[in-house]
Amino acid sequence: MDNGLLVVISGPSGAGKGTICKRLREVMKDLKVSVSATTRQPRWGEIEGESYFFIDEEDFINRINNDEFLEYAKVYGNFYGTPKKEVFKQLEAGNDIILEIDIQGALQVKKNYPRGVFIFILPPSITELKNRIEGRGTDSKEVILERMKSVYEELNYAFEYDYVVLNDEVESAVEKIICIIKSEKNRAIRKKAIINKIREV
């Protein structure tokens, strides 16, 4: 059995990662989602082990020290992290996993698991991105401007990824990602098992 693929969907805030991942999971039903660990309090309706693994800060810091996370970050006082153990268990069972994550997180994952498939979602234009961020309606002009500046810088990181997919239209972006996943399965580096099998006959 071949190992599954770890597919990392990442990119600037407002590029449309969330929508793409949601659609991707609808189309590729076998795709697993990794469950993060967090120190924040569960919200109403969230389920332990499904929404998150809820753990306390001491436990989280211990796990950091034991190198148990593919990536982690502290956001507004709470820790969030992707446990290696859960992800590797799925990959070893031959399941593909999708991980939707910001750029800093993706770069950490790449360091810990370079065999992953790293996909940078590109907003069609800075203007369009601005519209998307403004469309959320929750942020002030200053916040938007600050975010645009950081997006501009974040575009530099695109070249650290394996693929760059333009999100001009969700369906077309999803189709491209499906193609990438399929073709990554034919990468020479992932084909040792089958070549040895051919030789055996």
Added chain:
Amino acid sequence: MDNGLLVVISGPSGAGKGTICKRLREVMKDLKVSVSATTRQPRWGEIEGESYFFIDEEDFINRINNDEFLEYAKVYGNFYGTPKKEVFKQLEAGNDIILEIDIQGALQVKKNYPRGVFIFILPPSITELKNRIEGRGTDSKEVILERMKSVYEELNYAFEYDYVVLNDEVESAVEKIICIIKSEKNRAIRKKAIINKIREV
């Protein structure tokens, strides 16, 4: 305009490269085929500049010395080679080119144009491969045995390629290659132009 892709379809003798390329060209009508230069005499019906560029040996050797070939080989006393100029002209015009070639040739191309997409076609099993080679009906048992031995050795080269595609069934192999071509267009290394364009807006 993005540069086109140079797609190199290669693999052991009898793996089914020819059938796959023929079908691929039927499905992807925009795919160009590179025209080789050769020193052998034109056969009946062959057209200069379409079947081959027919040149004399002195000319061919001059071109070797001027480093004008992506790859070349001498087979049964005749030279065959892929002219860089023709290939690069197409790639710069944004056209994708397919090159069907044996392993030694593919390795030469890789050295001269590492940005190419190198696909190793894998026969489903040594037994199946033996059937295919025997099915041609033109070779003696000794020749087949000798060829099988060389195929066995050639499988070692699969890991010098980007992709390994199992040819268990032509349509499924062709579908995989189409996916590879599409997804290679989204490689981060080929996306500089679009990222700069997004910034301009």
